[in-house]
Amino acid sequence: MPDSTVGSLAELYLGNILYALELAALSLDEQRRGEDAAFYRGIARKLAEARGTDRTREP
Numbered sequence: 001m002p003d004s005t006v007g008s009l010a011e012l013y014l015g016n017i018l019y020a021l022e023l024a025a026l027s028l029d030e031q032r033r034g035e036d037a038a039f040y041r042g043i044a045r046k047l048a049e050a051r052g053t054d055r056t057r058e059p
Contacts, residue, residue, distance in 0.1 A: 018044050
């Protein structure tokens with residue numbers, strides 16, 4: 001793997017990371033821990049928004 005920085009790995013596996021965060025949030029919802037679930041969904045939202053911002057800047 002030519003570039004193994006945290007950012008490049010996160011970008012490469014972003015879909016998997018978002019999926020795992022949603023699974024965690026669903027599990028927390030089942031445990032009636034809505035505030036904790038919202039925290040993980042917030043992380044996922046920020047990551048997705050950051051990726052969208054990056055794509056609008058790409059040539």
